[in-house]
Amino acid sequence: MSLAAGIVGLPNVGKSTIFNAITSAGAESANYPFCTIEPNVGIVDVPDARLEVIHGFIKTDRVLPASVKVVDIAGLVKGASTGEGLGNKFLGNIKETDAVLHVVRCFENSDIVHVHGTIDPRADIEVIELELGLADLETLNKAHERVSKKARAGDKDSIFERDTYDVARQHLEAGGQLRAREWSDRERAALRPLFLITMKPVLYVANVADDDLAGESPLVGAVRAHAEATGSGVVVLSGDIEGEIAGMDPADRAEFMADLGLVESGLERLAHSTYDLLGLQTYFTAGEKEIRAWTIQRGWTAPKAAGVIHTDFEKLFIRAEVYSVDDLVQFKTEAAIKAAGKLRVEGREYVMREGDVCHFLIGK
């Protein structure tokens, strides 16, 4: 399962600064609106300290973290859907992501231009969400047109699709975001092929000044209140500071972060929050060749989890041998875990737990 997240927000709020910090990809960031024109795409390793813990006991050539694709696009402005600013044509790059990272400016700095002249996170969020809603409306209108003919001819599936599109259109026209509505499984299935942006889970990224890393300002408060009211998450970070952290070697980084009272880097916090938001969890495989982290949905059974390694594994799954990272720390080798009776043998019904270390036995 490879995960993708798309960054949206007003121009000049720090999207590319944050993208650079998390990908260290060297994408351009500068103090003028519409600095980013072509989308930046980066692949980021998901930091997971447990990989190194496992590696401390099991020697392998390779350690492979999970990865997330991150997409940074041009800023949106009011009227983007009708071509204002750079328009909304870059939103296509966000469509095939699993989650939206909505960067909101929460730092005061008169040197950095704000496209509305004042820093008002709540108003900024509204502008962006309206534009995203209008983009979805455009997609729905086209899809509606496409199915209408078949619906009029009496095709049952097309009638259901058309009616679902109508419900979605009404919801957006009333100013709502599609994620806020409860959808039946069948409705979800009808909407899924449209890759609607406001249907995706959103994480608000409050980009704060370097003297408000804890996010105590009323600006961040406004973002938190909005996120709480809409069932979304918030990550507080400073793009500027994260850029510095990304550029440091590990020893300096640890000291710098400790001085600032930061326990985790912005990337770590973003990764954890995104996993929470999407209901994801991690399991590990640790063999002779490599130690590797795999991303699955919470609640998945062992065969389904094995299917992430290779699609055939789901069908051919026989059983799994499972232990935890803590078991490894306590007993030090797999043989000792087994001797202590801690190596669990699990079958097709087993529901994976966070941080399981697995060997899958696969048939032919």
Ligand SMILES: Nc1ncnc2c1ncn2[C@@H]1O[C@H](COP(=O)(O)OP(=O)(O)OP(=O)(O)O)[C@@H](O)[C@H]1O
């Ligand atoms: N937390 C912060 N504190 C102070 N300045 C910041 C912070 N984050 C970013 N900046 C500054 O804001 C300016 C704009 O940043 P950036 O280019 O990342 O914005 P953007 O959202 O990608 O803009 P665009 O939509 O134009 O591409 C840069 O000068 C950057 O250094």
Ligand SMILES: [Mg+2]
């Ligand atoms: Mg940019």
